[in-house]
Amino acid sequence: xxxxxxxxxxxxxxxxxxxxxxxxxxxxxxxxxxxxxxxxxxxxxxxxxxxxxxxxxxxxxxxxxxxxxxxxxxxxxxxxxxxxxxxxxxxxxxxxxxxxxxxxxxxxxxxxxxxxxxxxxxxxxxxxxxxxxxxxxxxxxxxxxxxxxxxxxxxxxxxxxxxxxxxxxxxxxxxxxxxxxxxxxxxxxxxxxxxxxxxxxxxxxxxxxxxxxxxxxxxxxxxxxxxxxxxxxxxxxxxxxxxxxxxxxxxxxxxxxxxxxxxxxxxxxxxxxxxxxxxxxxxxxxxxxxxxxxxxxxxxxxxxxxxxxxxxxxxxxxxxxxxxxxxxxxxxxxxxxxxxxxxxxxxxxxxxxxxxxxxxxxxxxxxxxxxxxxxxxxxxxxxxxxxxxxxxxxxxxxxxxxxxxxxxxxxxxxxxxxxxxxxxxxxxxxxxxxxxxxxxxxxxxxxxxxxxxxxxxxxxxxxxxxx
Amino acid sequence: xxxxxxxxxxxxxxxxxxxxxxxxxxxxxxxxxxxxxxxxxxxxxxxxxxxxxxxxxxxxxxxxxxxxxxxxxxxxxxxxxxxxxxxxxxxxxxxxxxxxxxxxxxxxxxxxxxxxxxxxxxxxxxxxxxxxxxxxxxxxxxxxxxxxxxxxxxxxxxxxxxxxxxxxxxxxxxxxxxxxxxxxxxxxxxxxxxxxxxxxxxxxxxxxxxxxxxxxxxxxxxxx
Numbered sequence: 001x002x003x004x005x006x007x008x009x010x011x012x013x014x015x016x017x018x019x020x021x022x023x024x025x026x027x028x029x030x031x032x033x034x035x036x037x038x039x040x041x042x043x044x045x046x047x048x049x050x051x052x053x054x055x056x057x058x059x060x061x062x063x064x065x066x067x068x069x070x071x072x073x074x075x076x077x078x079x080x081x082x083x084x085x086x087x088x089x090x091x092x093x094x095x096x097x098x099x100x101x102x103x104x105x106x107x108x109x110x111x112x113x114x115x116x117x118x119x120x121x122x123x124x125x126x127x128x129x130x131x132x133x134x135x136x137x138x139x140x141x142x143x144x145x146x147x148x149x150x151x152x153x154x155x156x157x158x159x160x161x162x163x164x165x166x167x168x169x170x171x172x173x174x175x176x177x178x179x180x181x182x183x184x185x186x187x188x189x190x191x192x193x194x195x196x197x198x199x200x201x202x203x204x205x206x207x208x209x210x211x212x213x214x215x216x217x218x219x220x221x222x223x224x225x226x227x228x229x230x231x232x233x234x235x236x237x238x239x240x241x242x243x244x245x246x247x248x249x250x251x252x253x254x255x256x257x258x259x260x261x262x263x264x265x266x267x268x269x270x271x272x273x274x275x276x277x278x279x280x281x282x283x284x285x286x287x288x289x290x291x292x293x294x295x296x297x298x299x300x301x302x303x304x305x306x307x308x309x310x311x312x313x314x315x316x317x318x319x320x321x322x323x324x325x326x327x328x329x330x331x332x333x334x335x336x337x338x339x340x341x342x343x344x345x346x347x348x349x350x351x352x353x354x355x356x357x358x359x360x361x362x363x364x365x366x367x368x369x370x371x372x373x374x375x376x377x378x379x380x381x382x383x384x385x386x387x388x389x390x391x392x393x394x395x396x397x398x399x400x401x402x403x404x405x406x407x408x409x410x411x412x413x414x415x416x417x418x419x420x421x422x423x424x425x426x427x428x429x430x431x432x433x434x435x436x437x438x439x440x441x442x443x444x445x446x447x448x449x450x451x452x453x454x455x456x457x458x459x460x461x462x463x464x465x466x467x
Numbered sequence: 468x469x470x471x472x473x474x475x476x477x478x479x480x481x482x483x484x485x486x487x488x489x490x491x492x493x494x495x496x497x498x499x500x501x502x503x504x505x506x507x508x509x510x511x512x513x514x515x516x517x518x519x520x521x522x523x524x525x526x527x528x529x530x531x532x533x534x535x536x537x538x539x540x541x542x543x544x545x546x547x548x549x550x551x552x553x554x555x556x557x558x559x560x561x562x563x564x565x566x567x568x569x570x571x572x573x574x575x576x577x578x579x580x581x582x583x584x585x586x587x588x589x590x591x592x593x594x595x596x597x598x599x600x601x602x603x604x605x606x607x608x609x610x611x612x613x614x615x616x617x618x619x620x621x622x623x624x625x626x627x628x629x630x631x632x633x634x635x636x637x638x639x640x641x642x643x644x645x646x647x648x649x650x651x652x653x654x655x656x657x658x659x660x661x662x663x664x665x666x667x668x669x670x671x672x673x674x675x676x677x678x679x680x681x682x683x684x685x686x687x688x689x690x691x
Contacts, residue, residue, distance in 0.1 A: 281682075283683070284682035284683035284684075285683070286683075287571075287682075287683030287684065288682070288683045290569065291571075291683070294569055295652055298652075312552065329621075329647075330647055330649070330653065330657055331653075331657060333621070333657065333660045333661050333664055334657050334660045337660050337663075357649075357651070360649070360651075361651050364651070364653050365653075368653055
């Protein structure tokens with residue numbers, strides 16, 4: 001459990017960001033501290049240089065004027081201060097101090113403690129007995145065997161350094177705490193949108209519901225943009241899924257009635273003690289009904305595919321006049337039987353970009369429709385026009401027409417007007433026309449006068465790259 | 468004529484086998500693709516009927532294997548998928564024909580006959596006869612009992628298709644496919660309309676009706 005948690009922590013982006021922030025923050029503050037410590041300590045080093053300079057100066061005095069000269073040069077008469085004054089002492093070869101300048105200044109230091117062991121050239125430190133001050137001094141041997149000692153208080157140099165160290169150490173812990181909290185805060189805030197995204201996605205994965213949306217921060221930054229796009233994607237997916245669900249529901253619903261009929265025919269035949277011919281009749285009925293179901297299923301699937309945009313269209317250049325000639329040929333006998341004449345006016349050169357077999361199917365359905373609802377002796381006109389970058393094909397009949405209140409419904413699946421119920425058909429022809437045309441980015445339209453006839457128009461957008 | 472049927476759905480397999488046996492073929496049944504492949508590699512079949520969704524080795528892989536082994540037995544593919552892609556893929560892999568479930572047995576039988584005829588490279592006849600109906604394919608002249616019958620091009624095509632399949636039932640779908648070259652069903656039954664016109668010309672003035680309707684199945688031309 002624990003190692004799993006740690007492992008997850010280690011892989012969490014927020015945690016890694018926080019750690020990096022923290023490490024960089026601490027390292028840079030550490031660097032600043034060290035650099036300022038070095039500067040501070042080196043500026044304190046200047047004390048020694050001053051002492052050495054004084055030493056050289058007095059050594060020259062000793063050369064020329066002897067010990068007395070030093071005494072004169074070293075004695076400070078005007079307001080001697082321990083902070084600025086040099087400590088000057090001369091020790092005879094027997095190891096006894098023969099001169100100290102301004103003895104009152106140095107009485108706090110145990111200056112006699114190291115008379116017996118003067119370390120020539122080395123630095124020695126004499127702590128003060130009262131305060132924490134330290135006298136830093138060095139020793140040089142004069143020619144006559146006397147020792148010259150020169151020093152100056154370090155003005156609490158080590159103390160300052162130690163104070164500095166203490167301060168840095170004291171500041172370091174709160175600083176680290178601040179760094180950690182800042183790191184956590186920033187990574188938390190920066191990753192907030194990502195967390196929302198994760199939560200939403202997780203809930204979608206877990207529940208399968210696509211209506212969840214990620215809250216948008218509105219800040220307009222990159223993550224906000226991502227969130228918006230993510231929501232748009234969910235929107236589209238939801239629309240697609242709903243479309244497919246609806247299509248499935250419709251198909252299931254539309255199959256119930258023909259299946260009920262199929263079952264009914266079979267059941268009736270099973271119940272009655274019937275003659276062989278009646279059984280044959282019932283079986284033939286079953287076969288016919290199952291054929292109808294298959295056609296219905298194919299047609300519904302075509303419509304669903306076209307509506308949801310999953311229909312594969314093999315677009316090619318189709319010459320409209322050829323396609324019209326084909327379907328006129330297909331329907332010529334049907335029209336003749338009904339005493340309906342078909343006249344098609346189409347220029348040879350008009351070309352649309354379409355899936356050929358789907359296009360023919362659309363034309364066939366429209367012509368079928370026009371002939372079906374024509375009255376005997378009527379005429380069907382097929383016209384092709386080009387206007388406003390669109391190719392339009394109209395089917396005009398002089399048939400029974402569509403009532404205005406029905407005009408919008410005729411495109412619906414399985415809708416059959418009062419007058420059309422007596423006609424054979426699945427009630428899917430016009431739905432398929434509309435779905436396939438929409439899949440082609442085309443449009444469908446109907447204008448109709450009840451009792452006078454209808455004009456069905458389909459239109460294709462022109463593709464400048466084709467043609 | 469020996470036919471191999473590879474189909475795992477027991478009911479479909481049984482009616483296909485029964486129907487083909489009744490039609491005079493010797494039929495072997497394989498319940499999965501592996502068994503089907505082994506049989507097809509061992510026995511020189513005249514034709515194979517292969518379902519796509521099969522246990523162990525699917526139909527398309529089976530066909531590909533046969534073709535790799537240079538076995539050119541004609542294959543009719545059965546599939547529950549109706550998408551054009553599958554059809555194209557099946558035919559590209561070396562299938563010769565494609566039927567979507569649910570299919571009518573009449574149609575399967577007609578396709579079996581057509582494929583066997585094609586694979587035998589039967590010499591194209593120039594004259595077809597059925598009963599007292601005779602059709603000259605070169606002069607496009609049709610006679611019944613010596614009387615000339617005038618036919619429109621589509622009527623001629625329909626009669627020719629019926630005569631080529633004389634004695635066998637052909638479905639409306641097949642007629643649409645062969646006479647007009649369409650694979651979709653127009654809402655109004657254009658086949659019925661054309662058929663009744665043909666009947667008027669071929670059968671109306673004769674006692675014996677040549678064109679028979681088989682309800683639910685299709686049409687057939689009487690042989691004798």
